[in-house]
Amino acid sequence: MKYPIGIQDFRTLREGGYAYVDKTEHIHRLLTTGKYYFFSRPRRFGKSLTVATMNELYSGSEELFGGLWVQDHWDFAAMRRPVVWLKFSSSGFRTQGLEAALHNLLNDAAEFHGIELPETSFDRKFQILLKTLSVKGRVVLLIDEYDKPIIDYLDDLPRAEANRELLKSFYSVIKDSDPYLELVFITGVSAFSKVSIFSDLNNIRNISLDAAVNSLVGITETELDTHFAEPLQEVNRGVLRKWYNGYSWSGEETVYNPFSLLTFLSTKRYANYWFETGTPTFLIKALREQGRYDIRKAIGIPTSLVSFDIEHLDPITVLFQAGYLTVTKVLQGGMAYTLDYPNLEVRQSLQRHILRSYQTVTFEDPSVRIFALHHALEQRDLSAAIDIINATLASVPYDLWQRSDEHIFHALIHLTFSLLGAQIKSEVHTARGRCDALVETDDYVYIFEFKIASTAAAALAQITERGYLLPYADDPREQVAVGVNFSTATRQVDDWASLPPSVSSPP
Numbered sequence: 299m300k301y302p303i304g305i306q307d308f309r310t311l312r313e314g315g316y317a318y319v320d321k322t323e324h325i326h327r328l329l330t331t332g333k334y335y336f337f338s339r340p341r342r343f344g345k346s347l348t349v350a351t352m353n354e355l356y357s358g359s360e361e362l363f364g365g366l367w368v369q370d371h372w373d374f375a376a377m378r379r380p381v382v383w384l385k386f387s388s389s390g391f392r393t394q395g396l397e398a399a400l401h402n403l404l405n406d407a408a409e410f411h412g413i414e415l416p417e418t419s420f421d422r423k424f425q426i427l428l429k430t431l432s433v434k435g436r437v438v439l440l441i442d443e444y445d446k447p448i449i450d451y452l453d454d455l456p457r458a459e460a461n462r463e464l465l466k467s468f469y470s471v472i473k474d475s476d477p478y479l480e481l482v483f484i485t486g487v488s489a490f491s492k493v494s495i496f497s498d499l500n501n502i503r504n505i506s507l508d509a510a511v512n513s514l515v516g517i518t519e520t521e522l523d524t525h526f527a528e529p530l531q532e533v534n535r536g537v538l539r540k541w542y543n544g545y546s547w548s549g550e551e552t553v554y555n556p557f558s559l560l561t562f563l564s565t566k567r568y569a570n571y572w573f574e575t576g577t578p579t580f581l582i583k584a585l586r587e588q589g590r591y592d593i594r595k596a597i598g599i600p601t602s603l604v605s606f607d608i609e610h611l612d613p614i615t616v617l618f619q620a621g622y623l624t625v626t627k628v629l630q631g632g633m634a635y636t637l638d639y640p641n642l643e644v645r646q647s648l649q650r651h652i653l654r655s656y657q658t659v660t661f662e663d664p665s666v667r668i669f670a671l672h673h674a675l676e677q678r679d680l681s682a683a684i685d686i687i688n689a690t691l692a693s694v695p696y697d698l699w700q701r702s703d704e705h706i707f708h709a710l711i712h713l714t715f716s717l718l719g720a721q722i723k724s725e726v727h728t729a730r731g732r733c734d735a736l737v738e739t740d741d742y743v744y745i746f747e748f749k750i751a752s753t754a755a756a757a758l759a760q761i762t763e764r765g766y767l768l769p770y771a772d773d774p775r776e777q778v779a780v781g782v783n784f785s786t787a788t789r790q791v792d793d794w795a796s797l798p799p800s801v802s803s804p805p
Contacts, residue, residue: 299529301560306346308354312362319521319556322368324514325351334482334499337514338506338604340621341576342557344515345485349383349442352483356381356438379480380431381438382407386446396447396461400468424471432478439472439479445486448608452616453580458608473499488606488619506604507625507632509548516545516553529563541568544640545621549628555621558643573647578620582648584613586655591709596623596637603635622648646717653713656706657693664690668717675718676739680780680796687782688790690714699789704750707784711735711748720746733766742778743770749783754795757781762797 302316311318325348328335339345354362358378363369384403391399400420404427408415413430415423431437447465451458472482482502505511513521519539522530530538542558561571585591596614606615614637617623624640639645653664667686674682690710699706715735735746745766747757758781761767767777778796785792 301564303560308350319525320366322366326368334502336484336502336504339515346442349440353381353383379438380434383440386443391447396464421467421471428475428478436480439482441484444484507547512548512551513553517556518553541642545624549625570643570647582651582655589705594638598635598637649713649717684791743775744778746780752783754781754783754793
């Protein structure tokens with residue numbers, strides 16, 4: 299089986315004999331029930347392939363749809379239309395500037411259709427292109443990654459603002475061109491608020507959170523069974539699901555990340571494929587600066603989830619739109635949503651990068667110390683575990699400590715134990731509270747309680763008094779309570795103890 303890893307062109311995919319998950323019924327529903335759409339999804343999730351499929355449908359390329367659902371539900375001759383397909387990812391806006399890129403996009407579209415455009419402003423040129431083409435039939439306008447000239451400059455706000463203003467003028471042409479248009483389908487990561495790019499195009503429908511299009515891109519469990527049963531015969535589906543499934547925009551049905559899933563099927567090796575193709579550096583910096591390190595179970599409202607103000611970025615909103623958080627539950631009939639990491643790939647990768655952002659640039663990948671900490675706990679070598687925690691604390695630059703000692707203690711411990719596979723302040727509850735961290739190995743169950751400027755004895759007393767270990771009373775593994783106290787003066791662990799006492803306990 300040939301896997302279409304990174305292939306975004308429908309014709310290339312079909313003519314090359316690559317595996318294709320048939321999404322044509324979803325696409326047909328959109329094309330026959332509306333006219334103006336905006337659709338947001340993360341990068342490498344299938345937006346461009348969806349647009350390419352629409353292009354071939356309206357171009358009458360029936361030979362590409364043999365065996366697909368739409369073949370018997372689409373009149374290829376009668377529905378043939380002139381298509382203007384604008385692809386911002388390949389427009390050259392970074393090297394040429396956005397205004398020149400807009401002219402080039404329009405000139406290329408005109409040349410494709412055998413039209414000569416006058417040398418005039420880009421908005422006027424856009425109007426002329428649509429009007430002239432409409433003589434051949436109402437125009438299908440496909441705009442892929444419309445917001446890339448803004449998204450790519452979120453760490454350079456003056457440039458992002460300037461590009462937004464240019465795009466606002468460009469897209470304002472669409473509303474007055476309604477008589478010439480059959481369909482407008484726009485994809486991107488976000489619809490921008492405040493002085494919105496689409497403020498003049500008030501009839502566009504943002505379908506990003508509609509349950510009906512939840513699986514328009516991505517791969518469902520059913521589709522996995524239908525199209526990939528043979529290569530999955532020797533794969534542990536539970537592990538696969540944990541790594542790459544979990545994305546949802548409805549809070550119900552989940553889908554697999556197609557890029558990571560297809561890459562895994564090709565390599566048969568679990569790794570962070572999607573995340574590593576685009577590390578969100580500016581987002582990680584923003585999270586650290588705002589003191590946000592625990593982003594699980596965040597709450598979002600629809601207006602903030604589908605759009606944001608580039609002058610006042612909310613990292614949670616951008617993380618959701620970029621695919622690092624997903625909808626886990628719809629609250630109050632759609633008035634709000636709970637958000638969480640979609641899967642292990644994203645959680646591990648993002649937490650590792652957040653942890654590293656607190657540490658010196660020369661520090662090795664945090665995974666090195668995470669593995670060392672896990673090994674120490676497997677051996678019940680608590681002294682070694684504390685040394686690793688201290689080494690992690692010591693790697694934080696002095697200027698960061700100056701801002702907030704207590705926040706950094708909490709952030710580093712949360713991220714370290716979460717990456718370890720520990721359950722952080724979530725799963726272990728008693729009637730009188732919950733522990734700071736639970737770590738389970740083959741032979742031990744550890745309950746950690748952390749204090750700042752207190753004593754290890756006080757931490758152990760809290761574990762005992764609140765019965766944090768009681769849920770594991772019948773567990774055959776040894777239960778170990780560990781109390782840890784941090785000193786704000788030395789910024790290290792200055793006191794720790796365990797019950798029962800460890801052979802490596804401090805004197």
